[in-house]
Amino acid sequence: MSPVNTRVRTATENSVRSNHTSLPKDGVVGVVRLGSVGEAVMKIVAANLQEILHLPVDILPARQTPEFAYSDQRKQYHAALILKKLAESRRPHPRILALVSVDLFIPVLTHVFGEAQLGGRAAVVSLHRLKQKEEGGGVSLDTFYERAAKVALHEVAHTFDLVHCKQPECIMRLSSGPTDLDALPLFFCEYCEAFLEEAYRRYDIQRLPI
Amino acid sequence: MTDKVRILVVDDELVIRESLHGWLKKSGYQVDTAEGGSAALAMLEKTPYDLLFLDIMMPVMSGIEVLEVVKEDYPQTLVVMITAYGSVDTAVEAMKGGANDYLMKPFDPDQLSLLTEKLMQQKKLLDENIFLREQMAEAIRFENLVGRSEAMQELFSLIQDVAESDSQVLITGETGTGKELVAKAIHAKSARCNGPFIALNCGGFPEHLLESELFGHERGAFTGAHRAKKGRLDLAHHGTLFLDEVGTVPLKMQVDLLRALETKEFHRLGGTAEIEVDFRTIAATNRDLHQAIEKGEFRQDFFYRLNVISLHIPPLRDRRDDIPLLAEHFLDRYSRETNKDIDTINKAAMAILKQYDWPGNVRELENAIERAVVICKKRRLGLEEFSFLAPHLSAAAETHSLEKTQIAHLVKVLKEFDWNITKAAQALEINRVTLHKKIKKYDLRPDRASS
Numbered sequence: 101m102s103p104v105n106t107r108v109r110t111a112t113e114n115s116v117r118s119n120h121t122s123l124p125k126d127g128v129v130g131v132v133r134l135g136s137v138g139e140a141v142m143k144i145v146a147a148n149l150q151e152i153l154h155l156p157v158d159i160l161p162a163r164q165t166p167e168f169a170y171s172d173q174r175k176q177y178h179a180a181l182i183l184k185k186l187a188e189s190r191r192p193h194p195r196i197l198a199l200v201s202v203d204l205f206i207p208v209l210t211h212v213f214g215e216a217q218l219g220g221r222a223a224v225v226s227l228h229r230l231k232q233k234e235e236g237g238g239v240s241l242d243t244f245y246e247r248a249a250k251v252a253l254h255e256v257a258h259t260f261d262l263v264h265c266k267q268p269e270c271i272m273r274l275s276s277g278p279t280d281l282d283a284l285p286l287f288f289c290e291y292c293e294a295f296l297e298e299a300y301r302r303y304d305i306q307r308l309p310i
Numbered sequence: 311m312t313d314k315v316r317i318l319v320v321d322d323e324l325v326i327r328e329s330l331h332g333w334l335k336k337s338g339y340q341v342d343t344a345e346g347g348s349a350a351l352a353m354l355e356k357t358p359y360d361l362l363f364l365d366i367m368m369p370v371m372s373g374i375e376v377l378e379v380v381k382e383d384y385p386q387t388l389v390v391m392i393t394a395y396g397s398v399d400t401a402v403e404a405m406k407g408g409a410n411d412y413l414m415k416p417f418d419p420d421q422l423s424l425l426t427e428k429l430m431q432q433k434k435l436l437d438e439n440i441f442l443r444e445q446m447a448e449a450i451r452f453e454n455l456v457g458r459s460e461a462m463q464e465l466f467s468l469i470q471d472v473a474e475s476d477s478q479v480l481i482t483g484e485t486g487t488g489k490e491l492v493a494k495a496i497h498a499k500s501a502r503c504n505g506p507f508i509a510l511n512c513g514g515f516p517e518h519l520l521e522s523e524l525f526g527h528e529r530g531a532f533t534g535a536h537r538a539k540k541g542r543l544d545l546a547h548h549g550t551l552f553l554d555e556v557g558t559v560p561l562k563m564q565v566d567l568l569r570a571l572e573t574k575e576f577h578r579l580g581g582t583a584e585i586e587v588d589f590r591t592i593a594a595t596n597r598d599l600h601q602a603i604e605k606g607e608f609r610q611d612f613f614y615r616l617n618v619i620s621l622h623i624p625p626l627r628d629r630r631d632d633i634p635l636l637a638e639h640f641l642d643r644y645s646r647e648t649n650k651d652i653d654t655i656n657k658a659a660m661a662i663l664k665q666y667d668w669p670g671n672v673r674e675l676e677n678a679i680e681r682a683v684v685i686c687k688k689r690r691l692g693l694e695e696f697s698f699l700a701p702h703l704s705a706a707a708e709t710h711s712l713e714k715t716q717i718a719h720l721v722k723v724l725k726e727f728d729w730n731i732t733k734a735a736q737a738l739e740i741n742r743v744t745l746h747k748k749i750k751k752y753d754l755r756p757d758r759a760s761s
Contacts, residue, residue: 174416180325180328180329180332205416206329206332206333207323207325207326207328207329207416208325208326208329208330208333208415208416208417208422209329209333209416209417209418209419209422210416210417210418210419211419212419215332216336218332218335218336258336263335263336263337263338264336264337264338274337274423276419276420276423276424277420
């Protein structure tokens, strides 16, 4: 399944999302880029989150690369520190997703594609390793966008308490690398879909009409 | 969902604990963390963890030391050692010590997920093995008898053969070997299994009462006999009469009993009517009846009547291989009865159980396990729960284990100096830190000094 490219609202826009007429003032998920992240990938990620999670998504104004999270020792950015900062955001959005182009790590792992607070507010996705094939060389732009949308969806779903899923056809399945990621579908299995619905009720979040 | 798998992350570095905790939680595991070996062991005492991520380099108690205890006390818990880059030698040492795998910090996420998956598969297989072992345990159980030793397997086979006949059986064996259980097994396997199993401990009654118990009495047969009462011979009609401690039956009564066994007819005390009964007799004794016959205390004709088929149950000390099996069997029973989650007996404690001579045989072992379960506050029975056996262990059975000798010596010296670490360390000619480490490692405490 290819990533969708529907229009989502930016924070400065007053226009209504293309497919939905009765949207709340603020979205449920705010997507923010930290540092040099392309406009197109931002919009595609936001559109896919909105379409698949059935939640209103806003694109927030860009911010600086999170230098505070840089580790001299690892030459990478500490994902947990970025999450902590994001969770403190004054934006009204119950969930905040950041896209970065730098490489991320958590202390115990060599790298992560993304990281999220399980049942928390913040998630972050690194585009750094998504542009490359495992065997070397670059991937097509379509593949890159699709990977970014998948990791974003997976990480945001963690903030709604979803854990890794054993179903082969589910975006919550743990992928062990970009090739695995390419094989995953861009949707949830029926179980995770149900868990997600339950989480919306638990967090009192109103989903968009299908 | 994998929410039943419990993982414990043991690392002195908070960031490692937090990040591994977070990552594993997202995979749906139940995760706890501990910042050191002592805390981890305390948690293991309460909670059955499936998998441990264990840092090798920790202050006070190293990962290798924790691993030793885990493999000893919780062999079903899988262990992955966490090691810093460049310390592969220590990791290899840990693998030799029983660790299931190791990871070098920082781990590749693919490696971590593959390893966790692999170990969970392994754990599933281990659990299936336990299930299969339990099923196999059925094969080494015969009715309520337990034993895998050759002697017991032969006994089970003999019971099966004996049960098919209707002959009188004499069971011999020391007290506590399970003579009544064997009698019950014969009854349960026999054609009389739907009839009653009536047991009488002949040694438990004075002569006049034993007679009344066996044959019953009519109203007014003796002072206090206000109502007629059926005797055990009567009650055993169509079933099995089990006469325990038959060697204590007085000579005069042996004559009456012999007649009743031969004719299957008797009359109650104070009565004249002959009562016809149909039962099978199984008798048991811990006495040497041949010797009793020689002394004139037991009638030879009565002996031959009882001893058509004889079964001997060997004492527990002659079938020590059955001790772990029996101990686990009783542990299972009493942990259920007391509603306690105790699933294992550690190696050191099992070694003590195997060493002890058990003069009271299986009954004594059962009582020991019951007592240990009642006082146990952890998930496993250890030496401290069996400290009451220590004074009875013979000098010849003393351990040759270096570790156990070390523990005994440490406890002795610590007691001598009233648990003053500085003085004890001086006497032991080691430094205080080393002594502290050993105290933690072996979980030595003044209140456990006796163990």
